[in-house]
Amino acid sequence: TDLEVTHWWTSGGEAAAVAEFAKAFEATGNKWIDGAIAGGGSTARPVMVSRITGGSPMGATQFNTGRQAEELVEAGLMRDFTDLAEKEHWKDVIRPASLLEGCTVDGKVYCVPVNIHSWQWLWLSNKAFEDAGVPVPTNWDEFVAAGPALEKAGKIPLAIGGQSWQTTGTFNVLIPAIAGKDVFLKVYQDHDAEVAAGPEIAKVFKAADDARRMSAKSNVQDWNQATNLVITGQAGGQIMGDWAQGEFQVAGQVAGEDYTCLPGLGVNELISTGGDSFYFPKLDDPDKTAAQEVLASTMLSPATQVSFNLKKGSVPVRGDVDVSAANDCMKKGLEILAKGDIIPDTNQLNTEDTNNQLNDLFVEFFKTPALTPEEAQKRYAAIIASAD
Amino acid sequence: MADVQTLNTVAVGIDPVADRLSGPQGARPKRVLSRRNIFLYGTLIFVAAYYLVPLYVMIVTSLKGMPEIRLGNIFSPPVEITFEPWVKAWATACTGLNCDGLSRGFWNSVRITVPSVIFSIAVASVNGYALANWRFKGANTFFTILIVGAFIPYQVMIYPIVILLREIGLYGTLWGLVIVHSIFGMPILTLLFRNYFTSVPEELFKAARVDGAGFWAIYFKIMLPMALPIFVVAIILQITGIWNDFLFGVIYTKPDTYPMTVQLNNIVNSVQGVKEYNVNMAATILTGLVPLLVYFVSGKLFVRGIAAGAVKG
C-alpha cells in the first residue's frame, strides 16, 4: 500500500536517514511516498496542519517531539496507537520514559518517537585552533578565552546561523551549562519569572553576550552552513544539536581527529532529550490504516532504529539496541544518557508560541549589540511570565 | 490632372526670399552622438545592465562547476562550461528521497497552470463583462469588496479557504487549487476586464441587444472576439502568477502533484554541506523559463493590452 509520509528532513544527513526508514518500510511490501518539504518546520507545518484539518491527510507526518501536535490530537484527528504500543511493549523499550510521555494524551499513545536529539553540544574545529596556535578548548570558558586568538587568525570564533531558532538554541544550551539544571527547569518547566529575572540567568546573559561578540562575523543563514564553517576550519566552533554530527560525517570527518565535541559545553555534562516523532492522522482507507501500523512498528524496530540514527547522528530511542557502530561523540551522549543526566527539551516544556517569542528576542539580541543583556533579560523574564 | 508647376503658388517678380540657396535646407541634420542621444541611450544601457546583471549571474553560475564557484567571483564568466548543474537540476537533484529533479514538477505545473489560467480568466472576464455592461444593483459593492480583497495577504486566507474547500469537498484536488488561483486572481483580472469592456463603445452592446442577443450570446459572439489584447495581458499575468506560486501549490495539493516551485524550493532550501549554487541557479532558470518565454514572445502585445485595459479607469 502506498503511504505518504511528510517531513522536513532534506539536508544531506537527514535525507540519508529518511532513506533508511523508506527502505525498511518498503521491505514490508508497502510503498513510501516521500513528501519532503524543505525549509524547516515553518514551511512544512502549515502544509501538514492544513492538510490534516482540510480532510486530505497524509499517511504519517513528522513533528518535533513535544507539544506541537497537541491540539490535532485533542481535535481527534490523530490515530490512537495504544494497542500497538502495548503489544510491542513500547513502555519498556523506549527510554527515557519522558519521550513516550510526550506522545501520550489522556493515557493514550498517539505518536512514535524515532530519535533523541540533544542540543547541548559545542562542536569545535581542531584545524581552526591549530591555525590560531591555541590548544583546543575543553570547556566554554576556555573557548571564550581563545576567542581573540581565533579572531586574530582571521577566523570566526563562534558560528551561528541567522535563523532564529539557532540563537534561541544557543541560549538555551547556555542555561544548564552556566546556571545548572535546576535553574533550567525552574525557568522552563515551572515558568518561574523570578528566577528568570534573577542573578543566575543574568550570568547566562553575560555568557550570551560573549557568544554574541564571538559570532558577530558569521554571515550565514542555515545551520548547516554554519556547521560547514566549522568543518572547513573557518570558524572555531558552533553550539548546535547532535544532528550537526551528520554533516561532519557526510564531510568524511572523524570525531576527535578533525573535530571535537563537548557535551554540555564541557561544563555541566547533561543532554536534553528532544527529538522527532511521527504522528498518524486518521484515515478512511483500511489498507492504509493497516500500513500505518506497519510503518509505526518498522520505525521502532531495533534494526531501523540503529541504521536510521547512525545516519541522522542522533541517539536511538530504544535502550536495547546495539550501538557499537556509533562514533566517539555519539558514544559520549549515550553514556550521559545512561547516567540519567538528562533534561527535557524546550519543545516539550514550552509551547511553540513561547519558543517563537524567545526566538524573536534572541535573534534580535544576537544581532543587535545595542541591546544590553540587562534589557534583554527583562524581556526574557516577561516572556517566561506569560508562558503557559 | 493639373500640372502643379504651372500654378501661381509663389509670388511673381523679385523672389522675396533672399538667402534662397545659402541657408539651411532639407532635413535638419541629425547628429547620432548628440548630447540627448548620449544621455538617453547611456542611461538606458546602464539601467538595462542593472536589470541584466542578475540574469547574467544566474546563467554564468549555472554553467560553472562547484570548485570554480568556491573561488569566489560570481561575476566572472565560467572558465570551463559545464552543463552538469542543468542536468542535475532537471533530472537528478534530490528532494527527500525523490531524485528526479524538477522534471517531475514540470508536468505537474503544466497540469495546474493550464486549467487555473483558463478557469480564472473565464470567470474574471465574465465578471468584468457583467460589471461593465449589465450593471445590476449591488454589483459595484461586490466589486469594491473584491478590490479591497486584492490587498489581503494570501497567508491570512489560508485557513478560511482550507475550511471552505473542506466543506465543498474539493480540498486536495486539482479543482480545489484551480478555485484558489481563480479567487486570488479575481480582483486584478476583474478590474482589467471591467475597464476594458467599459471602453468598448456601449452602442455595440446596445446594437446586439436590439438584434436579440442575450447575455451569453453578446459575451461570446461580440465581446470575446474583441477582447484579444486584454486576454493576452490576463493570460500573461496569470501564467506568471500561477506558475510561480509556491504557497498554494504546496498547501492545496499532494506530493505527487506538487508543482515545479515546490521542487525548486526543496532543491534550493535543502542545503547539503555547501550550497550547490550552480544547481540552484540552473533550477531557478529552468523554473522561470515558461513565464520568461511567455514574456519574450508576447511583450509587445502585453504593452498594447495594458494600454487597452489597465490604464483607463
Add this chain to the structure above:
Amino acid sequence: MTSVSIRDLSLKFGALEVLKSLSIDIEDGEFLVLLGPSGCGKSTLLNCIAGLLDISGGQIFIKGRNVTWEEPKDRGIGMVFQSYALYPQMTVKGNLSFGLKTARVPRDEIARKVARTAEVLQIEPLLDRKPSQLSGGQRQRVAIGRALVRDVDVFLFDEPLSNLDAKLRAELRVEIKRLHQKLRNTMIYVTHDQIEALTLADRIAVMRSGAIQQLDTPHEIYNRPVNLYVAGFMGSPGMNFISGEIDGGDSPAFRFAGQSIDLSTYPASAPIKSGPGIFGIRPEHIVSGDAASVEPYQATVEIDVVEPMGADTLVWAMLDGSEFRFRVDGQTGMRVGDHVRIGFDPARASVFDTATELRL
C-alpha cells in the same frame, strides 16, 4: 393607426430628470425627426423606445401593443447608431445575419433576406469585407442594412450621419430619404443638424431639456415657430432678433430704437397685445439693393462682415444697435463698410412676447 405611442414617459438618471412626462403619437409610415441641442435627451428617448433603458414612469406602445417592459428584441424595432456599432470582427454578411441567427431563422431564409437587403442598399460587393475595410458611407449603409434585414415595423436612427463629412452627409441624406419613400416604414430619426431634420422629416419634434417644444411639419416649424427657442434653433444662419416694444392698438406695430415696423399684415394667432416683445426675421427673407424697394419695411445699414459661402454670401450689419444678418447672392459685390438698402415683409416675420417667449 399609430405606430408608436408614448405616454407620460419620464426617465431619471439618479436625481437628474432627463425626460419629463413626454408624450408623442407617431403615425404609421411617418418619418419623425427628433431635433434638439446636445444633451437635451434625444438619444435617451430613442433608447427608451428601443427598450435599452429602464424608464422611470409612463408607457410605450408599438403597433398598439404595450411594450413598456419588453426586451428590445421583442419590440419590432431596428436601430442605427451614431457610431454604427458594427461588430468589428464579423464580415458585413455576418453583421447583417447576426440578429437573424440569434432568432434561429432558417439558413436559407437568412441568405434570402441578406441578399435582398444588400440589393436594396447596393452593398452586394461588400458582403465579405470587415467593417474596418469600409468607408464611412459604406459602414453607414451596412448599419442601416442590419436594421433593415430584420423586417421591423419601426426604425430608430441615432444621428447616423454626424460622423461623416459634409459631402457624404448630403449624399446619404438623400439615400435615406429614398429608402423611406421606398419602404414606408415608420422612422424615428435623431439629429442635431437642422438641415437633416428639414430635409428628411414628415414631422419634426424640437426638444429642449427633456421636453418637446414643438411637433409639426418642417414648413410650420420653419415659418411659424411656437416660441423664441424654436425660432432661434431652426435655420442656419439663425433668425435675426430685435428687442423692442409691441404696440397693440388698431394698427399694430413693433417699435425699437426709434424705428417702427408695421405689423398690420402680420398673421397673429391671437389679438396683438402691447408690451415688450422680440421681432424675428430670417436672413433669407431680407432682400437688399433694388429688390428692397418693393418691400413693406425698408432701412439702410452699414456692412460689418461679409461671409462668402459659395452659392450665397452672408452679410452682417448693424441696424440701429442690433446685429443683423442677411443673405445675398454669391456673386455680390458688397464690401465691408458699404451702406446698403434692405427690406423685408413683416408678414414673413415672427413676433414673440418677451416674458413668455411665445409667438404671437
Add this chain to the structure above:
Amino acid sequence: MTSVSIRDLSLKFGALEVLKSLSIDIEDGEFLVLLGPSGCGKSTLLNCIAGLLDISGGQIFIKGRNVTWEEPKDRGIGMVFQSYALYPQMTVKGNLSFGLKTARVPRDEIARKVARTAEVLQIEPLLDRKPSQLSGGQRQRVAIGRALVRDVDVFLFDEPLSNLDAKLRAELRVEIKRLHQKLRNTMIYVTHDQIEALTLADRIAVMRSGAIQQLDTPHEIYNRPVNLYVAGFMGSPGMNFISGEIDGGDSPAFRFAGQSIDLSTYPASAPIKSGPGIFGIRPEHIVSGDAASVEPYQATVEIDVVEPMGADTLVWAMLDGSEFRFRVDGQTGMRVGDHVRIGFDPARASVFDTATELRL
C-alpha cells in the same frame, strides 16, 4: 514682403511621400486656408511650418528668415489644434501664461498680456476655470488665446472648428474672421469644410494628396476651378457634371444625349478644341420656373427627390440620363414627379477636358 515662404518642401514618412516638392508664398497679414480631403497632407504641411515635423527636403522662411532648422518656439508662430490640446489640469489663466512663464517674461507683463488677450477673446470671466468646465466654443477661444498671447507673427490653425456643432461653428467662424480683421496677423488655416474656407480665406489652397491643385481667391476657386477635382470639391451641394462631347468649331457647343449646349459665350481660357469633355454647372446657377425662360439654355425635367433645407430647397432631377440638382426657394411648391422647366447661362458653367481634367 512675404510672411511665410515655402520652397520645394517635401516630406516622407518612410516610403510614403506625403508632401511633394511644395512651394507657397503667403503675404503678410494674409488669411490662407488649406483645404482638402482627409489625408491629403494639410496637417502635415502645417506641422512642417510649425517645425513639429522634420522635413525631408526644401526650405521654410518666416518673415524672410530661414527657419528650416529652427525650434518651433523660435519661429514666431502660434498654433491652434483640432483637439485644442489645452493643458487639462491648469486653469484658463494657467494655459495662457504657461508659455510666457517658461520664457521668463516678467510677472506684470504676463498679467498684462493675459488680460489683453482675455479681453480680445472675451474670456475674462473664464480665467479661473479649468478646461473641463468650459463649453466647446469657450475651449476654442482659449486655444486661440494661448497662441495669441505670445505675440506671434503667424497663426496656424488646424481644423479648430471641426469638433463643434454647426451652430457654434458658424458663430466662431465669424469671431475668427473678426479677429483677423482686428489683428491683421498672417493666418494659415486648415479645414476640410469648404464653407469655412470660402468664408474666411483671402486665398485658398486646394490640396490633393500632398500637392496644391489651385491657390487663388475664394471667388476664383468657386467660379473658375482649374480642374475637375477642384470643381467637384468646392461647393455644396456639389457641381452637376454631364459627360459628353465638345464641339470646337466656330460656334462651340457641348453635346450629350442628343442635347446641345451653346458655348459661344463661355469664357474659355484657350481656344476650345473638339473632343470628349465634361460640362459642369452649379445647382445655384440653375433657375427654374418662369425665371428659366430668359436663360440661354433651357430644358424640362422630372423631379426625383425634393430636399427642403429651410431657406432653400434642393431638387434632384434627371436630365436625359444624367442626375442633376438645382436649388430653388425654400417656399417652393415643387413635388416629386412634377415636370418643371429649368434653365441656365453656359457662361457661368465650367467645361473640362475629359483626358486632362483641366478647365478649358
Add this chain to the structure above:
Amino acid sequence: MSSSSGTATRRPSQMFRNLNAKIASIPMILTALCVFLGGTVWTIVYSFTNSKLLPRLKFVGLDQYERLWSAPRWLTSIENLFVYGILSLIFSLVIGFLLAAMLDQKIRFEGVFRTIFLYPFALSFVVTGLTWQWILNPDFGVQHLVRSAGWESFTFNPLYDQQIVIYGILIAALWQGTGLIMCLMLAGLRGIDEDIWKAARVDGIPMWKTYLFIVIPMMRPVFITTLVIIASGIVRLYDLVVAQTSGGPGGASEVPAKYVYDYMFLAQNLGQGFAASTMMLLSVAIIVVPWAYLEFGGRKRG
C-alpha cells in the same frame, strides 16, 4: 391615441431582470462575500480568541491585541513596512515613469529595452530573493568584486547590516517590479494626445516641464491603477523577505505579513496571527475602502 389605451402592464419584478448577468456574477459574489468578506470576518472574530494550532472559539477579549502592540517585533515590522512602503512607492513610480518616458522618445530597440526591463516580473519572488541575496552577499557578491578590484575598504553588505537591510530588500523588489510599472506608464504615455506635445513645443516649454506640469497630471488614471498594484504588493510583502533574509539580521527586516505567517504557523498561535492580520486589514481598509468606493462605487459608466 388608439387601441393602445388601458391595460398598463405591471413593472416586472426587479429580481429577475438581468437574471443571466446575476447568475454569471455568482462566482464574483461568492468570492467577495464568502472568501474576502467572510474570511475577513472570520479572521476578526478569531482574533479575539486564544486559538493556538487550530481555530477555537475561546474568547479572551483584547489580549491578543495588547500583546501584539507590546511585541517589539511587531513594532519593527510596522516600521519596516512604513519605510519600505514609502520608498518602494516613490522609487517604483519615479523609476517606472522615467524608464517609460525614455522609452517613449521614439528610440531604437525599444522592444529590446522593454523586454529587458520587464523580464524580472516573470520571475517569482523566491527566485528574485535568492539571486539578490547572492549578489549582495559580501563574501562573493558586489562587495567582493569591488574589493578584489583593489578597493579594500569598500563595504556594501545591506543584507547583513541591520540599519540598511530593508534597502537591500528594496533593491531586489524594485528590480522585479519596476518593469510592470514602466509598462503601465508607457501605455499611459501613449494615450496622451499628440497635440498636447505639439502645443507644448510651440509654447517653447522644455521637455521636463512638459512632463512634470502637463503630462503627469494627465495620467491620473494610470497612476491610480499603478498605485493599487504597488500598494497591494507592499502590504503583501513576504516571499521576498523570506527568500532574502528570513527577517534577519536580528529581525531587522521583519514585515507584518511575515509576523502573521510566523505566528499562525510557526508559533502555532492563530489568535495572535489573526490579531496582526486584522490590524493589517484595518489599515488597508481605512485607506482603500473610501478610495475604492469613490472610484468604483459612486461614479457611473466611463
